[in-house]
Amino acid sequence: MKDTNMQNPKISAKNVQVYYGDNHAIKDVNVEIADKTVTAFIGPSGCGKSTFLRCLNRMNDTIDICRVTGEIKIDNEDIYDAKVDPVQLRAKVGMVFQKPNPFPKSIYDNVAYGPKIHGLARNKAELDEIVEKALRKAALWNEAKDRLNSPGTGLSGGQQQRLCIARAIATAPEVLLMDEPCSALDPIATAQVEELIDELRQSYSVVIVTHSMQQAARVSQKTAFFHLGNLVEYDDTTKIFTNPDDPRTESYISGRIG
Amino acid sequence: MANHISSAYDRDLEAIQTLVVKMGGMVEGAILLASQSLETRDVELAEKVRADDKKIDALELQINEEAARVIALRAPVSKDLRSILTVLRIAASLERIGDYAKNMAKRTGTLVDMPAIAGSDAALRRMAREVSLMLKDMLDAYLRGDAVLAEDVRQRDQEVDQMYNALFREFLTFMMEDPRNITACMHLHFMAKNVERMGDLVTNMAEQVIYQVTGEMPEEARPKGDKTSYMTEL
Amino acid sequence: MTHKSLLVADARTKKRNAAERRFKAYGLTAIVVAILALIMLLVSVFGTGASSFRQTYATVTVPLPEDKLDKSGVRDIDVMKKVTTIGYTKLLNEGFENVVIASGIPTELSRKDIGGMLSKEAAATIRDHILANSELVGTEATLDLLMNGRIDGYFKGRVTMESAALDSNTSPEELALAQALKDAGIVHTKFNWAFLTNPDASDQRPEAAGLGVAILGSLYMMIVVLVTSLPIAVAASIYLEEFAPKNRWTDLIEVNISNLAAVPSIVYGILGLAIFINFLELNQSSPLVGGLVLSLMTLPRIIIPARAALKSVPPSIRDAALGVGASKMQSVFHHVLPLAAPGILTGVIIGLGQALGETAPLLLIGMVAFVREYPAAYTPDAGLFGEASTALPVQVYNWTQRADPGFVERASGAIITLLIFLLVMNAVAIFLRRKFERRW
Numbered sequence: 022m023k024d025t026n027m028q029n030p031k032i033s034a035k036n037v038q039v040y041y042g043d044n045h046a047i048k049d050v051n052v053e054i055a056d057k058t059v060t061a062f063i064g065p066s067g068c069g070k071s072t073f074l075r076c077l078n079r080m081n082d083t084i085d086i087c088r089v090t091g092e093i094k095i096d097n098e099d100i101y102d103a104k105v106d107p108v109q110l111r112a113k114v115g116m117v118f119q120k121p122n123p124f125p126k127s128i129y130d131n132v133a134y135g136p137k138i139h140g141l142a143r144n145k146a147e148l149d150e151i152v153e154k155a156l157r158k159a160a161l162w163n164e165a166k167d168r169l170n171s172p173g174t175g176l177s178g179g180q181q182q183r184l185c186i187a188r189a190i191a192t193a194p195e196v197l198l199m200d201e202p203c204s205a206l207d208p209i210a211t212a213q214v215e216e217l218i219d220e221l222r223q224s225y226s227v228v229i230v231t232h233s234m235q236q237a238a239r240v241s242q243k244t245a246f247f248h249l250g251n252l253v254e255y256d257d258t259t260k261i262f263t264n265p266d267d268p269r270t271e272s273y274i275s276g277r278i279g
Numbered sequence: 280m281a282n283h284i285s286s287a288y289d290r291d292l293e294a295i296q297t298l299v300v301k302m303g304g305m306v307e308g309a310i311l312l313a314s315q316s317l318e319t320r321d322v323e324l325a326e327k328v329r330a331d332d333k334k335i336d337a338l339e340l341q342i343n344e345e346a347a348r349v350i351a352l353r354a355p356v357s358k359d360l361r362s363i364l365t366v367l368r369i370a371a372s373l374e375r376i377g378d379y380a381k382n383m384a385k386r387t388g389t390l391v392d393m394p395a396i397a398g399s400d401a402a403l404r405r406m407a408r409e410v411s412l413m414l415k416d417m418l419d420a421y422l423r424g425d426a427v428l429a430e431d432v433r434q435r436d437q438e439v440d441q442m443y444n445a446l447f448r449e450f451l452t453f454m455m456e457d458p459r460n461i462t463a464c465m466h467l468h469f470m471a472k473n474v475e476r477m478g479d480l481v482t483n484m485a486e487q488v489i490y491q492v493t494g495e496m497p498e499e500a501r502p503k504g505d506k507t508s509y510m511t512e513l
Numbered sequence: 514m515t516h517k518s519l520l521v522a523d524a525r526t527k528k529r530n531a532a533e534r535r536f537k538a539y540g541l542t543a544i545v546v547a548i549l550a551l552i553m554l555l556v557s558v559f560g561t562g563a564s565s566f567r568q569t570y571a572t573v574t575v576p577l578p579e580d581k582l583d584k585s586g587v588r589d590i591d592v593m594k595k596v597t598t599i600g601y602t603k604l605l606n607e608g609f610e611n612v613v614i615a616s617g618i619p620t621e622l623s624r625k626d627i628g629g630m631l632s633k634e635a636a637a638t639i640r641d642h643i644l645a646n647s648e649l650v651g652t653e654a655t656l657d658l659l660m661n662g663r664i665d666g667y668f669k670g671r672v673t674m675e676s677a678a679l680d681s682n683t684s685p686e687e688l689a690l691a692q693a694l695k696d697a698g699i700v701h702t703k704f705n706w707a708f709l710t711n712p713d714a715s716d717q718r719p720e721a722a723g724l725g726v727a728i729l730g731s732l733y734m735m736i737v738v739l740v741t742s743l744p745i746a747v748a749a750s751i752y753l754e755e756f757a758p759k760n761r762w763t764d765l766i767e768v769n770i771s772n773l774a775a776v777p778s779i780v781y782g783i784l785g786l787a788i789f790i791n792f793l794e795l796n797q798s799s800p801l802v803g804g805l806v807l808s809l810m811t812l813p814r815i816i817i818p819a820r821a822a823l824k825s826v827p828p829s830i831r832d833a834a835l836g837v838g839a840s841k842m843q844s845v846f847h848h849v850l851p852l853a854a855p856g857i858l859t860g861v862i863i864g865l866g867q868a869l870g871e872t873a874p875l876l877l878i879g880m881v882a883f884v885r886e887y888p889a890a891y892t893p894d895a896g897l898f899g900e901a902s903t904a905l906p907v908q909v910y911n912w913t914q915r916a917d918p919g920f921v922e923r924a925s926g927a928i929i930t931l932l933i934f935l936l937v938m939n940a941v942a943i944f945l946r947r948k949f950e951r952r953w
Contacts, residue, residue: 083835085759112838122829124848135837192837235354262356264494275357277281
């Protein structure tokens, strides 16, 4: 594999192994993810890309039988250090899930929840401002400003997913993890979310897991291909999609029996 | 390379490849027939070359349409993408070669009524044969995904260029000897130039084959043998 | 290939359709049988019990001579209390005979027989009335007084002339007189509030027996059950569902909770007897003990639906909360619990309904006792829950064992009351579920 060491990686993972009970789900993954870029994880189902993504904000902690070894550093701090509180970590590393999952509350409350529990606003006016900013950044403000008090679950699928992105942005994260954010959306909503991801690249380091290779090709600058728990290839997206080095990558992206 | 999960995708790609090879064969024939018609002053044969060019053009159109369809429906990536790009470039080049052959056939019709220039017909035919061999090898390389053979073809263009250089000097000599030869020599020179251009196009296609196979265009400069641009005198 | 017409059903299809029709018929039959059973239950219960909500009274003017009731003339209540119901019975007999004579209805019955047509409870009623209004002494008082159970039964069709002829407690003449008095407007039937407010009465006076103590006892027990089992059950189910590690121990606990829910309720009675009465020495027959025993029984029955409600909250909500950096506790209390609340509430109310109808464990801790008076303890300073009481289902059980046919009607009336309580509780459960149920 090509040497992908970077000058100042936002996230760097070394020798990461993940076990689910006896199942070795992630095998010795080393990867460095740059700041202010979109990095896509692709690979067949069960290849470990989502598992690895969930290591980056320790969402795997909630699964009893999951064990992570190795080292994952964000801004040169080991996030699996005993001193790290996963709650603080998750405020810094936001997450958007496969299925839009707004809370069954108003649009406003959905976005305001994170800032509230993290004490990011001293008063109502500041909270209002955070909510508006997050909704604007998520390109939802124009559609939602007149119905902030109506339930978030009443929005369309694409709007719901952008609401979830707004909710993640509202806690002022530095990294955004997206686990197949468009798999439940129609093509128009997908295009809107993809456009949004491209905008978010200005401010955040975005890591996206996707089953759609076209999507990885469209939105990301770097692509990592996972196969059977191994990180097979990690390179510039253009390189991966025109001339990958590894035949397994080639087979996967061109839809061959590999 | 393993097959695609979608077998219809494989069939589409194979069908396009077959069309390209068929077109290549027709162009190869056109080159040989054009040079043969010149040597034997066979106007009918020349006429056939001109007529066949229409079929070549139609084939190019068909290949373009098929390629566009595959791009639209299959969104090819990686090797598949390169193979489709290659197909488009090869078809365009083949069509150009076909046009050159037609042009040769046209000039043959004019040359029939003129005095022969000694040795030039045979030299042109040798040149044409060399180019058609290059084309044949290039098509083999394309069909087999053989980058080594394609590189070999690419190197052989130098020989064609040298043959063209020799002919260029020869025509100059003839024209200086007797101004009545000028018209015929001019036509013959254009034909030689056509064949030389064909060689260049075959070289381009060989490079395209290398790109398709390796994913990278050959970086080192192609050996150039055509020095006529710098020729001031004999 | 031959084409088969879609317009003609083939043999397989016909067979399949027939099987489907048969299955539907079985289902329909089962439902019809169930509905018939329910109708029979309701008809039998309401047929016997509805009449307990109406009661026969006679309007009697009782003379209240001062020389019999308060010789001292100072209206000292403590002195006046020395006159027992026997003294009042005589006045009552006299008053009722006067009423009969005044109405001009001819009768050969003696004064004692005429007085006997009134309930034995009537004397107590008038005594309580005089003790409460001592200024009436020396005048006379006009009151609606209970007729005895046989007369009441006659108007409700339970007692006939033929049965009265064989009955030592009444006679056809008494019934004839009662009928005449009714026609004269002196005897009448009205809604029986006393059935809902009176305490139980002795074997001889079913007409005076009421559910007051039982309703209060059940109510207090429900309060005890709600206060103890709701927080414990909800806390336990949240811990087991959200926080507890999944290992052999939690599996064991889970299996045991399921088993406890299936343990026969009488076993809890034995447990309560051993722990609360023998070991902790709490008063037997008290709503506190009854409530605690029912809590033990109800706990697993609330924990199971509460866990199911928590489990049915989509995991994506938990992910969402954790994803924005909520702690486990915040994710549970801010998001999961509100979504599970309607399910938990439904479980709680159904659990309470079961506890309300439970009899067996209460028998073992002595709640079957005959409670004649409102317990003095139903005042705040006496500990409210500590005195002997009874409960609705136990009262039903109790009454069905009594000899007087008047109690059969009372028992059915108590069942109706119990059913109405359950119906109200289930309606509340449905209302709460509808109100708080949210889609996501």
